[in-house]
Amino acid sequence: MSIVLPDSWSFSIQFAAAVGITDCPGAPRLEFLAGRDKETQPSPEGLLPDAAASVDVLIERHADAGFSASDMVDLLISHTIGGQEHVNPSTPNTPFDTTPTAFDTQFFIETLLNGTSPPFGGVQPGEAIPPLNGAFRLASDHLIARDSRTACLWQSYANDQELMRQRFRAVMSKMAILGHNRDDLVDCSEVIPEVREVKKKPFLPAGKTMDHIEASCPDTPFPTLTADPGRETAVHPEKLPGNATKAAL
Ligand code: HEM
Numbered sequence: 012m013s014i015v016l017p018d019s020w021s022f023s024i025q026f027a028a029a030v031g032i033t034d035c036p037g038a039p040r041l042e043f044l045a046g047r048d049k050e051t052q053p054s055p056e057g058l059l060p061d062a063a064a065s066v067d068v069l070i071e072r073h074a075d076a077g078f079s080a081s082d083m084v085d086l087l088i089s090h091t092i093g094g095q096e097h098v099n100p101s102t103p104n105t106p107f108d109t110t111p112t113a114f115d116t117q118f119f120i121e122t123l124l125n126g127t128s129p130p131f132g133g134v135q136p137g138e139a140i141p142p143l144n145g146a147f148r149l150a151s152d153h154l155i156a157r158d159s160r161t162a163c164l165w166q167s168y169a170n171d172q173e174l175m176r177q178r179f180r181a182v183m184s185k186m187a188i189l190g191h192n193r194d195d196l197v198d199c200s201e202v203i204p205e206v207r208e209v210k211k212k213p214f215l216p217a218g219k220t221m222d223h224i225e226a227s228c229p230d231t232p233f234p235t236l237t238a239d240p241g242r243e244t245a246v247h248p249e250k251l252p253g254n255a256t257k258a259a260l
């Protein structure tokens with residue numbers, strides 16, 4: 012049997028995301044459903060969540076789209092392989108954790124380190140002080156990591172790669188069918204490549220101790236982690252994959 016699939020931007024975006032993350036050790040193998048219609052209208056202004064917004068507003072925005080506060084945390088697992096160039100253009104290509112090429116739990120550890128390294132030129136709207144030179148922290152991630160509604164789930168991922176991976180797969184399946192009837196789509200998950208394991212165990216960046224963790228879940232202590240040896244870690248964005256070319260331009 013052959014299936015004719017309509018080509019569409021949403022097909023390409025979903026497919027590229029599901030295939031793309033398999034390049035990062037630790038990523039889940041996402042479900043991939045094909046068969047979306049062509050959609051040519053731009054999204055209305057103001058619908059995307061703003062890194063400078065309060066947690067109340069961010070929770071409301073996600074609720075509008077059918078996502079709970081816990082779903083919002085689960086979607087933010089994506090930031091373990093993220094970075095920025097538009098929130099503070101004076102520090103382009105700065106990552107959200109020290110391992111932006113690994114789909115690991117470092118994002119949930121490092122967002123809870125206290126902020127000690129203000130960017131040269133000052134903190135911009137949507138930015139919070141990062142814990143390491145060369146790293147970047149979104150104000151939204153900083154607040155959600157510490158908010159009483161989300162802090163315990165946030166912390167639960169700090170030392171649990173498998174839970175984090177499973178929850179990301181589940182919430183991405185939910186996001187993928189927004190505005191669609193699941194039964195109208197075709198499950199093509201088998202075309203998504205196999206994934207690799209992340210080798211390194213969760214750690215504190217060199218130079219940090221447990222005293223630098225701003226533990227924010229009253230129910231459970233933050234897991235005890237060991238710091239990498241050596242001098243305090245500095246993140247060197249120009250050494251990240253893909254950035255060498257950008258730096259040379
Ligand atoms: C509270 C919700 C969210 C906020 C406020 C937020 C905000 C941001 C901002 C401001 C950036 C930097 C963009 C730039 O300067 O180039 C970013 C990057 C990124 N975000 Fe989010 N985001 C949110 C949710 C999500 C979700 C749901 C996903 C995917 C499931 C996601 C995936 C990413 C990725 C992969 C990057 C890195 C892009 C790159 O490296 O070029 N984010 N986010």
Ligand SMILES: [Ca+2]
Binds near residue numbers: 092110111113114115
């Ligand atoms: Ca990472």
